[in-house]
Amino acid sequence: MRTLCASTLLGEFFVIGFAGLVAMRTSDLPASTVWAVCGAAMALCLLLCGTLTRRGGVPLGWALQLALIAAGSVVPAMYFLGACFAGLWWASVHFGRKVDEAKAERARLETEPDTA
Numbered sequence: 001m002r003t004l005c006a007s008t009l010l011g012e013f014f015v016i017g018f019a020g021l022v023a024m025r026t027s028d029l030p031a032s033t034v035w036a037v038c039g040a041a042m043a044l045c046l047l048l049c050g051t052l053t054r055r056g057g058v059p060l061g062w063a064l065q066l067a068l069i070a071a072g073s074v075v076p077a078m079y080f081l082g083a084c085f086a087g088l089w090w091a092s093v094h095f096g097r098k099v100d101e102a103k104a105e106r107a108r109l110e111t112e113p114d115t116a
Contacts, residue, residue, distance in 0.1 A: 001093060001099065005048075009048050009061070016045065019071060045064065048061055068081065068086070
């Protein structure tokens with residue numbers, strides 16, 4: 001799960017940075033505000049990559065997805081991009097857990113003594 005979720009978060013890192021560039025040009029917000037918010041969100045993406053396997057990592061990722069969708073109020077394209085990344089986040093968590101379960105089952109079968 002960690003690899004898939006971390007890949008999604010790294011993609012979001014770049015999208016947030018580009019959205020910051022767009023927001024700086026198209027919104028009435030001061031550049032310092034735009035970059036404080038975008039910088040915090042980008043830092044959260046990187047920090048979440050390291051905390052995905054810990055308790056609370058995935059729910060924080062969901063909170064980030066909601067924040068990306070809400071960023072559409074400043075950069076309208078973020079409504080769409082945020083929804084796309086929320087879908088990717090769901091797929092990363094869902095299928096990542098399935099892959100982890102399959103790996104654990106395979107490891108269990110490899111270490112189990114042969115009964116035949």
